[in-house]
Amino acid sequence: MGQFLAIGDVAKACGVSVRSLRHLETHGLIQPARTEAGRRVYGEEHVHQLSRILLLKRAGYTLSDIARIIHSPVLDPQTLLDVQITCLTQQKTAITRLLSGLKEARALLGEQKALDIEGLCTLIREGQYLMTQKAMQPVLDQYFTQADQKRWEDTAKTLFSPEKQTDYQKQWESLIRRIETEIDAGLPATSPAAQALAQEWLKLQTPMVEALGPEQWSRAAKMYSEMDKWKTEDHTTPFSKEVYVFISQAAQALKNAKG
Numbered sequence: 001m002g003q004f005l006a007i008g009d010v011a012k013a014c015g016v017s018v019r020s021l022r023h024l025e026t027h028g029l030i031q032p033a034r035t036e037a038g039r040r041v042y043g044e045e046h047v048h049q050l051s052r053i054l055l056l057k058r059a060g061y062t063l064s065d066i067a068r069i070i071h072s073p074v075l076d077p078q079t080l081l082d083v084q085i086t087c088l089t090q091q092k093t094a095i096t097r098l099l100s101g102l103k104e105a106r107a108l109l110g111e112q113k114a115l116d117i118e119g120l121c122t123l124i125r126e127g128q129y130l131m132t133q134k135a136m137q138p139v140l141d142q143y144f145t146q147a148d149q150k151r152w153e154d155t156a157k158t159l160f161s162p163e164k165q166t167d168y169q170k171q172w173e174s175l176i177r178r179i180e181t182e183i184d185a186g187l188p189a190t191s192p193a194a195q196a197l198a199q200e201w202l203k204l205q206t207p208m209v210e211a212l213g214p215e216q217w218s219r220a221a222k223m224y225s226e227m228d229k230w231k232t233e234d235h236t237t238p239f240s241k242e243v244y245v246f247i248s249q250a251a252q253a254l255k256n257a258k259g
Contacts, residue, residue, distance in 0.1 A: 004041040007032065012173060014050060018180060019240070021050075027063055029053050029070060139230050143223040148216065155211045168204075175200055176239045183242060189249035195257065198250035 011018045024030045025040075030049050032040040042050075049070070056066045140149060160168055179197055187194055209217050224244050227237060 004033065004043050005047075007040045007042065008177065010042045010047065010050070011177065012170075014047070014054075015169075015173065016050075016054075017238075018177060024050070024053060024063075027067055029063065029067060139223070142230070143219050144216075148219070151216070152208075152212065155208065159207050159211060171204060172238065175204065176243060179239075179243050179246060183246055189246045190253040194246070194250035195254040198247055198254045201247050202251060202254075 005013065007018055007021055010016075011021055021030070021032075025032065030046060030053065032042050032046055035041055052070060053066055056070070057063075144152070156165065175197070182193065182197065205217075224237065225248075227241050227244070231237065231241070
């Protein structure tokens with residue numbers, strides 16, 4: 001029997017949310033296996049399918065388009081990787097590391113070798129991060145000048161090495177998943193457990209807040225508070241409005257508790 005991952009593990013490994021995976025399942029794009037207890041599990045074939053779906057999204061296809069073509073016999077892994085390479089080349093230096101990974105994966109396919117599930121998940125996660133950055137550009141332009149955006153980018157590079165940036169991103173992804181789990185479980189936003197999550201959220205924000213100043217961070221807060229105005233299938237965020245409202249309420253409860 002091959003290796004299987006739980007839905008949360010796949011979400012963490014590939015840099016997507018559990019809700020996104022369930023959304024793809026609802027649209028019939030991916031059908032995970034089930035354990036005897038009814039839990040979703042993903043094998044290598046499911047991760048490859050997820051790779052195809054996300055590559056097509058990066059190439060500009062909608063979910064409806066993907067649903068029509070995902071099972072096409074001509075949509076082989078090498079073709080998908082070629083599409084991805086073409087898209088990423090347009091982003092030049094920002095995607096150098098991912099482009100190198102894709103070429104490496106394509107070479108393996110050319111030698112009739114398969115990527116292991118961990119390597120494939122890493123490739124997907126990096127691609128997802130870059131896709132989100134590109135798709136969010138029109139939204140960022142509404143709230144930040146080009147100089148502001150350059151300042152954010154330079155600040156992040158100053159504070160975090162590439163390895164630390166990856167670790168920082170993983171910390172955010174882990175915290176967001178835990179918040180989503182607690183929301184689904186019905187945890188009150190004013191509870192001590194929710195306040196503890198808010199404390200973690202604020203701690204992760206601290207390095208950037210201190211480096212950028214409250215004015216820049218207020219703009220970011222305004223952008224996320226108004227996500228109902230701009231959030232679409234293409235313009236997405238690492239977390240939902242529900243998560244943002246929950247953590248805002250928890251942070252306020254934490255502030256009130258401290259007096």
